[in-house]
Amino acid sequence: MTGEGFQWPPETRSFCAELPFTPRTTIFERGKGIQLFDARGRDYLDALSGIFVACFGYDCEPIIAAMTAQLRDGLAFQPPLHGTNHNALRLADALVDLAPDGITAVKLLSGGSEAVEAAIRLSRVYHAVTGKPSKQKIISHYQSFHGATYGSLGLTGHPGVKVFGAPMPDVVHTLPPEFLAQQWGLTAVEAGERAAALIEQTIEAEGPDHIAALVVETYSQLRELAAPDPGYFARIREVCDRYDVLLVFDEIVTGFGRTGANFGADAVGVTPDLICAGKGLSGGYAPLSALLIHERVAAPFRDGNGHMAFGTTHTFSGNPIASAAGLASVTHFTEGGFLPRIQDLSVHLRRSMDAALGDKGTANIAGLLCGVVVPDPDGRGVGDLVEAACWERGVIVRGMPYGVMLAPAFITTTTQLDEICAVVGDAVHEVVG
Structure with missing residues (x-):
């Protein structure tokens, strides 16, 4: 979904963002699992865990319950x-x-x-x-x-x-x-x-x-x-x-x-x-x-x-x-036994990402950290271009000078990993040609 008619709220005039406002800058409103939903009406697969942070997704009940209980204790x-x-x-x-x-x-x-x-x-x-x-x-x-x-x-x-x-x-x-x-x-x-x-x-x-x-x-x-x-x-x-x-x-x-x-x-x-x-x-x-x-x-x-x-x-x-x-x-x-799960997901991520990239890039993977390296002989800023192409396809990654970086949440499913890798692969092929 693209979300027609989106307008920035009035308070935007005084809010100082970490980075300059761009057409991709959005207001996130809610999250579920590894999905995020914004004020434009769009939904995204967060392949970056926010920024290496939301490792259990956006609705982890054990953590929510513990914080709620502490608040109620006064x-x-x-x-x-x-x-x-x-x-x-x-x-x-x-x-x-x-x-x-x-x-x-x-x-x-x-x-x-x-x-x-x-x-x-x-x-x-x-x-x-x-x-x-x-x-x-x-x-x-x-x-x-x-x-x-x-x-x-x-x-x-x-x-x-x-x-x-x-x-x-x-x-x-x-x-x-x-x-x-x-x-x-x-x-x-x-x-x-x-x-x-x-x-x-x-x-x-x-x-x-x-x-x-x-x-x-x-x-x-x-x-x-x-x-x-x-x-x-x-x-x-x-x-x-x-x-x-x-x-x-x-x-x-x-x-x-x-x-x-x-x-x-x-x-x-x-x-x-x-x-x-x-x-x-x-x-x-x-x-x-x-x-x-x-x-x-x-x-x-x-x-x-x-x-x-x-x-x-x-x-x-x-x-x-x-x-x-x-x-x-x-x-x-x-x-929750997450360590063996991360190790298994890492193997799946490597296999899926290698297949999606083909000969257009390489992936350095450690657990659920992934650096996708894409050649940029013309100095076009390939990382930002791939990040933008992924964003348009509803997947959040981080543009880097060498390509893009991913850090999927520990709760990501293999189906979601395959979707993320397919989007990254499509974006890289689009940008590199």
Whole structure:
């Protein structure tokens, strides 16, 4: 349906959107399963889970029930400087149970950027309290994305963020393995070895006594979701241990089942010191993220009773409603047997997408993350064109410089996956010719 006669409401004059208003900008009114319905009268299959968030769809009853029950208890907020709530405590335990061995503490926050900023702060203060206050610099990759606040933008290795002015100081970037593989024609193993060597050389060049942490993504949406060789992660773990540098995994996108493992750390077989998790952590029902902390880092901050405290806090950190949503989401994920379902759907997605693309593109797939790479020899902005063509066909994807990205919800059926892949394939063939 196209929805004739649609008019923007008067309040549009004062609303500031994230991106410029375009003919595709719409007002969503309701959702059911993985379908969204807008004010134009159109319906869409959301193949992006909103933006890696709505992993249980738009009408997940267990999460709705948990949030409703908490609201009816009359505790929508608690004084964060004077106490916490049962939901926050239970959610922290549930996340520790889900995380790799050695993760023993959790700080709850409201969004991915907050979690990354907390990782920066904790890395620096950890070295300060363990007698190495000069270790302040953070290493991250070029072609990375870590958030939209000042500190997380500083870690982001993308030239587009320079529009916001001078970044946070004491951040050093290195080249990621995917870039080296692409630019130099290396295998994944060779690229991983060279990228790890670059990190070690950077630590030496900057001075090991000045490096607090290395922040990396397990799979990067900006780098086509190409999977680095697992040996790369084992190598950077060794490098970080040798130089007393904390290894931080930014898993805002990849955490919580998205890659077909509980966390990207499980997928690559390496346990970092800190994991930043978010996006689908609450199923999209409340702003929620978490910093997961290895006992190595937690130990210096524990009191005589074994409790850990780490400030500064945020007003809505550990909010009762958000924590209720998160606890219900994690419980639904574990008790609902979603991990094997995601793995089976991933196999189906690969088969269906490969068939739909033919020789017009390739798909990099990790669990229910999919980067569709489409040649763009003329520099037409093929990703935006394919996204627009999918939108016209009623499927929501994300345009990227290399093509489009998908992140179907965990409840997506194989029939819906086939429909999504067919639409993407048609759109790619239309744009590429």
